Amino acid sequence: xxxxxxxxxxxxxxxxxxxxxxxxxxxxxxxxxxxxxxxxxxxxxxxxxxxxxxxxxxxxxxxxxxxxxxxxxxxxxxxxxxxxxxxxxxxxxxxxxxxxxxxxxxxxxxxxxxxxxxxxxxxxxxxxx
Ligand code: HEC
Numbered sequence: 841x842x843x844x845x846x847x848x849x850x851x852x853x854x855x856x857x858x859x860x861x862x863x864x865x866x867x868x869x870x871x872x873x874x875x876x877x878x879x880x881x882x883x884x885x886x887x888x889x890x891x892x893x894x895x896x897x898x899x900x901x902x903x904x905x906x907x908x909x910x911x912x913x914x915x916x917x918x919x920x921x922x923x924x925x926x927x928x929x930x931x932x933x934x935x936x937x938x939x940x941x942x943x944x945x946x947x948x949x950x951x952x953x954x955x956x957x958x959x960x961x962x963x964x965x966x967x968x969x
Contacts, residue, residue, distance in 0.1 A: 853923045861929040872969050880957025896961040908938040919962035927955045
């Protein structure tokens with residue numbers, strides 16, 4: 841019974857997400873798609889690098905003035921603790937009590953491309969794919 845509940849909620853790291861995000865379908869092949877990563881990189885430079893840094897390391901030119909500093913997306917330990925759905929949720933809804941806004945101006949496909957890019961930053965094998 842308990843197992844059924846756990847399984848129905850998807851990967852454990854996604855369990856704390858609101859239902860609409862907990863069960864959202866990650867586009868098939870997203871995390872190994874070079875094309876998605878490249879599109880995400882272009883969007884990141886345009887919309888995100890000001891705070892998150894052109895390298896995604898958290899050192900954007902605006903980062904020092906923020907009440908909460910952006911984390912380092914190139915740190916493999918962050919990558920291993922999060923998930924595509926978590927990153928998608930943060931992009932779509934923003935992060936409460938931080939300067940991270942909800943990106944309603946980006947559509948769902950663009951948001952997933954950003955997920956692919958951001959999660960490739962701490963993945964040493966991503967460049968080989
Ligand atoms: C105004 C500055 C700012 C901009 C612009 C911005 N962010 Fe953020 N972002 C933050 C801050 C501050 C946080 C909270 C600290 C953290 O988790 O890095 C955050 C958090 C996040 C997180 C959550 C990380 C986690 O595990 O909790 C993701 C993912 C993210 N941002 C992606 C993006 C993407 C993608 C863009 C561009 C579409 C973007 N951000 C634009 C400031 C910004």
